[in-house]
Amino acid sequence: MADVFHLGLTKADLEGATVAITPGDPARVERIAKLMDTPKFLVSTREFTSWLGYVDGKPIVVCSTGIGGPSVSIAVEELAQLGVRTFLRIGTTGAIQPHINVGDILVTTGAVRLDGASQHFAPLEYPAVADFHCTSTLYQVAQQSGETTYVGITASSDTFYPGQERYDTYSGHICRRFSGSLKEWQQLNVMNFEMESATLFTMCSALGLKAGMISAVIVNRTQQEIPNESTIKAAEGKAVALVVKAAGLLA
Ligand SMILES: O=P(O)(O)O[C@H]1O[C@H](CO)[C@@H](O)[C@H]1O
Ligand SMILES: O=c1cc[nH]c(=O)[nH]1
Numbered sequence: 238m239a240d241v242f243h244l245g246l247t248k249a250d251l252e253g254a255t256v257a258i259t260p261g262d263p264a265r266v267e268r269i270a271k272l273m274d275t276p277k278f279l280v281s282t283r284e285f286t287s288w289l290g291y292v293d294g295k296p297i298v299v300c301s302t303g304i305g306g307p308s309v310s311i312a313v314e315e316l317a318q319l320g321v322r323t324f325l326r327i328g329t330t331g332a333i334q335p336h337i338n339v340g341d342i343l344v345t346t347g348a349v350r351l352d353g354a355s356q357h358f359a360p361l362e363y364p365a366v367a368d369f370h371c372t373s374t375l376y377q378v379a380q381q382s383g384e385t386t387y388v389g390i391t392a393s394s395d396t397f398y399p400g401q402e403r404y405d406t407y408s409g410h411i412c413r414r415f416s417g418s419l420k421e422w423q424q425l426n427v428m429n430f431e432m433e434s435a436t437l438f439t440m441c442s443a444l445g446l447k448a449g450m451i452s453a454v455i456v457n458r459t460q461q462e463i464p465n466e467s468t469i470k471a472a473e474g475k476a477v478a479l480v481v482k483a484a485g486l487l488a
Contacts, residue, residue, distance in 0.1 A: 239280075240318070240319060241315035241318055241319060242311075242315065243282065243283065243285060243311050243312075243315060244280070244282065244285050244287060244300065244311075244312065244315045244316070244319075245279075245280040245281075245282040245285070245287075246279060246280060246287055246300075246315070246319060247319075248319050248320060250279050250280070250287075250289065250319075251289065251296065251298050251319050251320055251321070252289060252296045253296055253320065254289065254295075254296040254297055254298040254320065254321060254488075255320060255321055255322045255323060255488065256295075256297050256298075256321065256322075256323045256325070256484050256487055256488040257297070257298045257299070257300055257316050257321045257323070257324050257325070258297060258298075258299045258300075258325050258327060258480055258481070258484050259299075259300055259301070259302050259309070259312060259313070259316075259324050259325065259326050259327075259437075260299070260301050260302070260326070260327045260328065260477075261301065261302055261303060261304055261326075261328055261329075261432070261433060262301060262329075263281065263284060263285070263286035263301040263303070265301065265327070265473065265477065266286045266287065266288050266299045266300070266301050267286075267288060268473075268474075268477055269288075269290075269299045269327070269477050269480070269481060270288035270289070270290045270299045271290075272290075272477065272478060272481045273290025273291055273292050273297060273481060274290060274291040274292065275290060275291055276288055276289070276290040277289045277290070279298075283303070283308075284301060284302070284303025284304070284308055285300060285301055285302070285303065285308075285311075285312060286300070286301045287299065287300040287301075292481060292482075292484060292485030292488060293485050293488075295485065295488035296488070297481075297484045297485070297488055298316065298321065300312055300316060302326075302433060304397075304432055304433075305352070305354075305395060305432050305433065305436075306352040306353060306354030306355060306393075306395060306432070306433060306435065306436030307353075307354050307436075309354070309433045309436045309437050309440075310354050310357070310358075310436055310440055313437065313440055313441065313446070313448075314440075317444065317446055321446075322446055322447060323368075323371065323446070323447045323448070323487055323488075324437060324441060324446065324447065324448040324449075325371060325375070325448070325449050325450070325451070325480050325483060325484055325487070326433060326434065326437055326448065326449070326450040326451075326452075327450075327451055327452065327453075327476050327477060327479075327480040328431050328433065328434075328450065328451075328452040328453075328476075329431075329452060329453055329454075329455045329469060329472070329473060330343060330391070330429045330430065330431045330452040330453065330454055330455065331401065331429060331430045331431075331454070331455070331456045331457070331458050332428060332429045332454045332456070332457045332458065332459075333392075333419055333422060333423050333427060333428070333429060333430060333457075333458050333459065334423060334426075334427075334428055334429075334459075335457070335459045335460075337387055337428060337429070337454055337457060338385070338454065338457065339454050339455060339456060339457055339464070339468055339472065340385075340453070340454060340468070340471065340472045340475070341384070341385045341386070341387060341453075341454045342379050342382075342384045342385065342386045342387075342451060342452070342453060342454075342475060342476060342479065343386070343387050343388075343389075343391070343428055343429055343451070343452045343453075343454060344372060344375045344376045344379060344386060344387070344388045344449075344450070344451050345367060345372075345388075345389070345390070345391040345428075345429075345434050345449075345450040345451075345452070346366065346367055346372055346388060346389060346390060347364060347365055347366045347367065347390050347391075347438065348365040348366075348390070348391050348392070348393040348434040348435040348438050348439075349365075349390065349391070349392040349393060349422065349427060349435065350365050350393065350435040350439065351392055351393055351394040351395065351400050351435065352393055352394065352395045352432075352435040352436050353395055354395075354435075354436040354440075355435045355436045355438075355439035355440065358436075358439050358440040358443045358444070359439050359440075359442075359443045363439060363442075363443070364439075364442075365393070365434065365435045365438040365439045365442075366438055366442060367434075367438055367448055367449045367450060368441070368442075368447035368448055368449055370447065370487070371447055371448060371449025371483075371487065372388070372449050374449070374483045374486050374487055375449050375450075375451045375479070375480070375483045376388055377483075377486075378479050378482040378483045378486070379451065379479050382475070382478075382479060384475055384479070387428055389426065389427075389428045390425075390426065390427050390428060391427065391428060391429050391430070391431055391434050391450070391452075392422050392427045392429070392430050392431075393430075393431055393432060393433065393434040393435035393436070394430060394431075394432055395432065396432075397432065399411050399412060399415050400415060400430075401419070401430040401458075402415050402416070402417075402418050402419040403462065405462050405463075419458065429452065429454065430458070431452060434450045437450065438450075449483070451476050451479055451480050451483070452476060453472035453473050453475055453476035454472060455468060455469045455472050455473070
């Protein structure tokens with residue numbers, strides 16, 4: 238019987254892992270785990286797919302969070318109940334600065350809280366910041382890999398379409414709150430959009446847990462809206478390899 242409500246995991250399944258790699262996409266979990274030693278499938282339920290692997294003899298759990306803050310908050314809470322203290326998110330992302338290219342790597346230091354779930358952990362005045370040690374480790378492995386890497390702020394939105402000011406939609410309508418927001422984030426030196434870091438960082442800081450995020454740029458919003466499959470796979474592959482290295486160093 239599982240020890241937690243949603244993930245279908247027991248404490249024993251984690252074999253003492255204190256570090257988790259948390260991609261959004263369940264399909265990314267096996268790809269990550271297979272870069273580690275003795276990868277083992279644990280369980281798949283709803284958006285949460287979990288595998289366990291070892292790096293330098295240290296257990297690392299890989300668990301997908303699904304899309305958005307609410308499901309991240311469930312995954313983090315339940316993994317923490319099972320003994321995890323450090324969370325490394327590896328995501329795909331849309332760059333909004335013209336100089337950031339598809340295939341580049343981003344390490345996020347802090348998130349603009351365009352989500353709702355983070356407010357269930359701390360008021361809006363509270364910053365959504367990554368853990369310094371996680372961030373510096375992610376940056377170090379990215380730098381050493383030779384990949385073009387940027388470090389900075391991410392806008393983290395509950396919605397993929399209006400919250401990221403996309404007009405290629407069914408209605409083409411954006412409410413006033415988000416109309417012009419992409420340009421404003423650009424001017425404020427925000428690097429990119431994604432959908433989980435605001436909840437992840439706020440909740441982890443508030444609960445005394447550690448979190449970091451690395452992402453792979455799959456689209457540049459100043460140039461295009463729809464990425465192609467091979468671009469996604471290639472960009473994702475780079476970030477996946479980097480997060481496994483960082484997890485090994487942090488475990
Ligand atoms: O690739 P993942 O980790 O899912 O991350 C990004 O991709 C999803 C949207 O397509 C959102 O979850 C966003 O944060
Ligand atoms: O533009 C993008 C690409 C991936 N994920 C997002 O949330 N936004």
